[in-house]
Amino acid sequence: QPTAEPKQWCLADFEVGKSLGKGNFGHVFLAKEKKSGFIVALKVLYKRQLATTNIEKQLRREVEIQGNLRHPNILRLYGYFHDDTRVFLILEYAAKGELFAELQIKKKFTEYEAAKYVAQMTNALLYLHSKRVIHRDIKPENLMLGLNGELKIGDFGWSVRTGKLDTRRGTLCGTLDYLPPEMVEGRSHDKNVDVWSLGVLLYELIVGDPPFESDGVEEITYTRIMKVDLHIPKYVSRDATDLITRLLRYSSSDRLSLKAVMHHPFIVKHIHP
Numbered sequence: 001q002p003t004a005e006p007k008q009w010c011l012a013d014f015e016v017g018k019s020l021g022k023g024n025f026g027h028v029f030l031a032k033e034k035k036s037g038f039i040v041a042l043k044v045l046y047k048r049q050l051a052t053t054n055i056e057k058q059l060r061r062e063v064e065i066q067g068n069l070r071h072p073n074i075l076r077l078y079g080y081f082h083d084d085t086r087v088f089l090i091l092e093y094a095a096k097g098e099l100f101a102e103l104q105i106k107k108k109f110t111e112y113e114a115a116k117y118v119a120q121m122t123n124a125l126l127y128l129h130s131k132r133v134i135h136r137d138i139k140p141e142n143l144m145l146g147l148n149g150e151l152k153i154g155d156f157g158w159s160v161r162t163g164k165l166d167t168r169r170g171t172l173c174g175t176l177d178y179l180p181p182e183m184v185e186g187r188s189h190d191k192n193v194d195v196w197s198l199g200v201l202l203y204e205l206i207v208g209d210p211p212f213e214s215d216g217v218e219e220i221t222y223t224r225i226m227k228v229d230l231h232i233p234k235y236v237s238r239d240a241t242d243l244i245t246r247l248l249r250y251s252s253s254d255r256l257s258l259k260a261v262m263h264h265p266f267i268v269k270h271i272h273p
């Protein structure tokens, strides 16, 4: 049985439809693969822009990592191709868009909905870590929703294979809100950075804002993260409060393991009532 060689794709293989949105580097379109009728999201990136911002290496790493992952809660990268000016990523289409958009509309989720998303996230992270991949950029903007509202981790731009612990001060873009103390300080970090981010996500889904936010003043957010300056509102249940405090620990080895998250009362009572 010959191993299926990845097919060489080209733009002519697709009927390109509406724009799904523009990002920092990419413009994403709904597209249909002509022969199969399969619907995908086609992400178009410009080589000139990639070259100047030397993001090319990060993109190749993203493609390499995401291309090899197969999990219901991880956005599939089916393939890629490029022409002389553009790189095209053939991505799974997340029909319900970004979790972030839903959070903005709903302001906050019920603890049941939050538990559902955190359980799916935990399953995806267990899979990722089993492949020795750290995501490092877990935040609502990078979490997409499938047709049945199931969570899909997208955007592996900041993920790395844990083979080597890189302590280089990556130019971290976007908000600090989700970063753990060790990354904020540019210290060495391990897979437990994703566990910290899971705690930030749980807090934000239930409360509506991230725990260390300080309306855009980065220095204050930085200080609050370093001090783990956490204030959990009274309306948050005992179980949710307990889980949040066991995830948002300064020292990465004090954080709950992903396996233990799956068995935590907050998750169990909502997922397997």
Ligand SMILES: Nc1ncnc2c1ncn2[C@@H]1O[C@H](COP(=O)(O)OP(=O)(O)OP(=O)(O)O)[C@@H](O)[C@H]1O
Pocket (backbone or CB within 6 Å): 020, 021, 022, 023, 024, 025, 026, 027, 028, 041, 043, 075, 091, 092, 093, 094, 095, 097, 098, 141, 144, 154, 155, 157
């Ligand atoms: N697989 C997808 N399915 C559906 N919509 C998508 C998909 N990928 C991206 N989008 C939408 O397209 C827009 C742009 O995506 P993109 O990932 O380029 O933006 P970004 O994440 O803000 O930027 P970057 O990834 O460069 O940091 C996003 O707002 C997102 O809603």
Ligand SMILES: O=C(O)c1cc(-c2cccc(F)c2)nc2ccccc12
Pocket (backbone or CB within 6 Å): 046, 047, 048, 050, 051, 056, 059, 060, 061, 063, 080, 081, 082, 087
């Ligand atoms: O001209 C190239 O060979 C080229 C290829 C790719 C590329 C090809 C596949 C996957 C991927 F992630 C990136 N990215 C680029 C970015 C800037 C300039 C040139 C290139």
Ligand SMILES: [Mg+2]
Pocket (backbone or CB within 6 Å): 023, 142, 154, 155
């Ligand atoms: Mg993105």
